[in-house]
Amino acid sequence: MSQILLLWHVLFLIKLYASPVPLQPLATTVYDAIVVGSGPAGVIIASRLSENSSRKVLLLEGGGPSYWITGGSERPQWLAGTNLSRVDVPGLYSSIYTNPSTNLLCQNKIRAYGACTIGGNSAINAGLFFEPPASDFDNYFPAGWKHTDLVPSITRLYNTQPSTNKPSKDGLYYEQSGYVAAKQWLVRNAGYAEININANSRRKTKVFGHPVYDYSNGQRGGPVVSYLQTALKRPNFQLQSGAWVQRIVRTGAVATGVVVNIGGTVSTISLSPRGRVIASGGALKSPELLMKSGIGDPAVLTTLSKANQLGGLPSSSWINNTAVGAGLFDNPNTFIEMSGPSIQAYNYQYENPITADRDLYLTKKSGPYSFAGGSCSFWDTIQHADGTVAGVQGGLGAAGYQAYTDSNTVTMNIYGTSGLKSSGKVTLDSTNFLPGPSGDVYYSNPQDAQDIATFIRRLFDALPGTGLTPLNLNQSSTIPQIVQYITSWTPYTRGQVNHWSSSCRIGPCVDVNTTVVGTKNIHIVDASIVAPLTVNPQFGVMVAAERAWELIDKLML
DSSP, X not given: OXXXXXXXXXXXXXXXXXXXXXXXXXXXXXXEEEEEOOSHHHHHHHHHHTTSXXXXXXXXXXXXXXXXXXXXXXXXGGGTTSSOOGGGOGGGTTHHHHSOOTTTBOSSSOSSOOBOBTTGGGGTSOOBOOOOOHHHHHHHSOTTSSHHHHHHHHHHHHHHSOOBSOOSTTSOOOSOHHHHHHIIIIIIITOXXXXXXXXXXXXXXXXXXXXXXXXBTTBOOSTTTTHHXXXXXXXXXXXXXXXXXXXXXXXXXXXXXXXXXXXXXXXXXXEEEEEEEEEOSOTTHHHHHHHTTTEEOHHHHHHHHHTTOSTTOOGGGOEEOTTTTEEEBOOEEEEEEEEOTTOOOOOOOSSOOOHHHHXXXXXXXXXGGGSOSOOEEEEEEEEOTTSOEEEEEEEEOSSOBTTBOSTTEEEEEEEEOTTOOOOEEEEEOTTTOOEEEOTTSSSSSHHHHHHHHHHHHHHHHTOTTSOOEESSSOTTOOHHHHHHHHXXXXXXXXXXXOOOBOSSOBTTTBOTTOBBTTOSSEEEOSGGGOOOXXXXXXXXXXXXXXXXXXXXXXXHO
């Protein structure tokens, strides 16, 4: 009987949230806000705008269900009979790489790795939830977006979105051999301070601690579980999945609707005279949508026009803005395989987890499968002679990688973060006109490699006496040797972290109200408007959405 009820529940949720058939006749309804993309920012801005009951808010998502609560049912057999999809279980995070999902990932939609599903990348990432230091906003954001301006947004986010640095429901830490080893290495040898990371968010020089996740009750959290569930109870809010927006319809600078493909049927969804179109598809998709709506670099628009990608929009109606897609950033990434006799690697399994760990999770939402596997996170800063600062970040995973996968090896992940000087742009390929990164995103400015190599050298200097040994990079390597290694092409270097951001920056691309320059009522609210941060970008993207809501809400009054 319980299996029948679970099946009915799945079918009901699929109908409610993920059906390619609209619940309402979208083409005959006029909306006050059309939000394109249900990633973290899109969910938050759509939910907040719908708090005003006089507005009709439509959230469009090209992909389908993800979490169980959205109708997601993709999962391994050991989750059968539960109310969990693979997305809900934090310990299955890394399985997205070894057991890819055609339902969750963007299939032939972007030239990079990413999620096209309800929740966007928050449905497939590790769920790391680090508050950026105040200095990020004060140093890299314009007036109106300084830390003091964002305090109300940060407060609302904490009040709405649960988070924890003890993800296991029983309150215990699991698989901590990496944390113990790193503590001796970083705290005792290198002079790092062991801290509660978010409680000390301003401190990002020589600090170390347990990762913070946006989980709740041992399950993946995020805006889909918090903001979206509240919004879905409002009669003026609608989520439509399976809806691929092709372009924004506009008369001059004013958007009047969007052209959308739902299940092969193309139609136009109309916007009210006071309405707003908000692109929240992410730092690759949102610039693409602008370009295909006739907003962008005139050279790109000319190419699109010749390929009939602009819906017949004449050049006299183009809005020339070379900042669309410019400044694209991702964290340059290096894997260093760390081995030591005290390390106990843990390999998460999609189909056949260790029986005791499986049962502990299923009965108590506790144990190794209650978190994504990272044992610790740490930060430092690199001071430059001109007074500028670069941020650097590291963390230890649960197991080794590629050629180094024995039981005493784990992967150390090294990022460059805020203050880096390299960036690229969003480009469209010449065949299918899909968005992706240009080739100069990583290390196009040699200072970045120098900074990251300096960080690695400092870490290696503190290794003696810890019993830890780097396997894929010699511990005695000089800074120039480290630079050469991390900028070369190997399985461990030049990795895409896929923390795409900064491709439609506040100032040249959107104004302080997130309105696209040259338009009256088109906005970008996602990682595109977020400058490179000292931490994983998810928290900052959510704060940006909260702040954007304040600004757009005033424009709509």
